[in-house]
Amino acid sequence: MGSSWKSLSKTCRLSLKDSKHDAANAYAEAAKCYKKVDTNEAASCLERAVNIFCEIGRLNMAARYYKEIAEYYESDQKFEQAIAYFEKAAEFFQNEEVTTSANQCNLKVAQYAAQLEQYEKAIKIYEDIARHSLNNNLLKYGVKGHLLTAGMCHLCKADVVSITNALEKYQDLDPTFTGTRECKFLADLASAIDEEDIAKFTDVVKEFDSMTPLDSWKTTMLLRVKEKLKAKELEEDDLT
Known part of the structure; x- marks a missing residue:
């Protein structure tokens, strides 16, 4: 009799878990429908699905749906969400x-944090990923790219000391970074900023872009730096 009750109890628990799984999937399907007309409702449905998946221990599914919610807000350009x-x-x-x-x-967090001028947050993420990728054979080839984007966030702060210190740190972190075009690019940009030379800055960007085309994010960051250089030049002209 005892074993029968245990078996029945186990079956009930499994049925309950299956029911919750089905409910989570139903919310996910509802989100697909809402996605076409109302991003907020779609996100709300997926959040309910996530809560259920967390309850039944399906954390990988929860992670996937959190990412999907993020992508909904990304498509609506609601970057903070x-x-x-x-x-x-x-x-x-x-x-x-x-x-x-x-x-x-x-990396998405860092990208949008930088767009919102949260440079320190972005820098920390890029540097952490670069550091953790160094000893991974699959990820180590992306290190110079992460250090480049971190360096560009430093440039946006318009602080030459900051970028100079960062370059020293990056070369200590990854000695191979020293001989890369990315390292030279950041160093030349820092030099142009230090000299307040807009023409030099523009030439450095054009040369790098001719060999390694800059994507829209990098272009946006560099335009911000250039605008700050122009503003500084105008300020100094007003003082003379």
Whole structure:
């Protein structure tokens, strides 16, 4: 009799879990429908799905749907909300030891943080990913790119000391970075900023872009730096 009750109890628990799983999937399907007309409702449905998946221990599914919520807000250019959900997704992926997906989400956080001029936050993410990628055979080839984007965030702060110190740190972190075009690019840009030479800055950017085309994010960051250089030049002209 005791074993029968145990078996029945186990079956009931499994049925309940299956029911919750079905409910979570139903919310996910509803989100697909809402996505076409109302991003907020779609995100709300997915958040309900995430809560259920967390209850039944399906954390990988929860991570995937947090990422999807972030992408909804990303498509609507609601970057602060996107950042919040990419951060949640990254945390869940990291807890599940899905490092590549965690890195992808964290890179999105850094990208949008920089766009919102949260440079220190972006710098920390790029530097952390670069550091953790050094000893990974699959990820180490992306290190110079992460250090380049971190360096460009330093440039946006218009602080020559900051970028100079960062370059020293990056070369200590990865000695191979010293001989790269990315390192030379950052150093030449820092020199142009230090000399307040807009023409030199423009030439350095054009030369690098001719060999390694700059994407829209990098272009935006560099335009910000150039605008600050122009503003400084105008300020000094007004004083003379």
